[in-house]
Amino acid sequence: MSTDPPGWELPLRLLLGFRVLIDELHAELARQGHPDLRPMHGFVMQAIGRGGTTAAELGRLLGVSKQAAGKTIDTLERVGYVERGADPADARRKVVRLTERGIESLALAARIFDDLRARWAHALGEDRLRALETDLRAVTPPGALRLDIPGWFGGLD
């Protein structure tokens, strides 16, 4: 009769798994012409989406302050992945949109993530990996990062 694994192994493995994927993603992104992208930039650009947003809206979407969102937009703008424009319908708003390079980098990241998933599927078997994803989905908040909004997360490929 085997005893249960210690409870702390779960968060540790989840973190390590995340790190492995993100590290390999960014190593590959750097190799393919995107050395400036930081781990969070992918999430932020996903949240911006094809339609564009504003800093305050982006903050609400990601669950951070509008100031934090604004600063992240600053750096993404500086390295050429987003651009700001005025909103003709509301003089207060400045709309953030992905540049061509931003859209390309998202598509590339999606391809790399698919490759990495295929490697996990090879190591574990497609059925086991699918079970892992299903189970994580079951214990993870559904609305986190607003994944329930149709059409933006992953909708850019």
Place this chain on the structure above:
Amino acid sequence: MSTDPPGWELPLRLLLGFRVLIDELHAELARQGHPDLRPMHGFVMQAIGRGGTTAAELGRLLGVSKQAAGKTIDTLERVGYVERGADPADARRKVVRLTERGIESLALAARIFDDLRARWAHALGEDRLRALETDLRAVTPPGALRLDIPGWFGGLD
């Protein structure tokens, strides 16, 4: 025939799962008299262990610079979870040891993590959870306990 889930779902769910566990751990720790503990402190105190370490050694263990490790030790010392002492065998070294309170907080965290794991086992079934742990172990570096992703702890909440 069903198509594969997109590759980006895997890292996202891993991150969300990690955050869910860590957030609940620290909410419970705060409730039980340890409001000053930050997400990384548990990992750091685990790495210090009963035997104690030094800042440089701790940095190597965690995969961060000795300066970063030293600063984290500073804050843990300030809130009373570790203490520094001289090493009689080497005048350069200052040994970091857990205080009573530090050891208690680790034991408490272990209990809370076990409770959280039990909740996941209840939701998924013990066999599915065990499979999840096994599979994560298989795709994750064996001895790794490196926390060197700047900004991910406490980010996006």
Place this chain on the structure above:
DNA sequence: CATAATAGACAATGTGGTTGTCTATATAGT
């Protein structure tokens, strides 16, 4: 039209990380 809500800019601060430099101490090689 006055008032309230919102968008964004700016500043100060906190946390956790980085390099680089410095001194003191230990260890190894001739």
Place this chain on the structure above:
DNA sequence: ACTATATAGACAACCACATTGTCTATTATG
């Protein structure tokens, strides 16, 4: 033994990413 090298830790400057608070301009509402 003595010199060369490696190591521990302190200190400073800086970066990334977040926070709260304050301010102005603009839009929406009673």
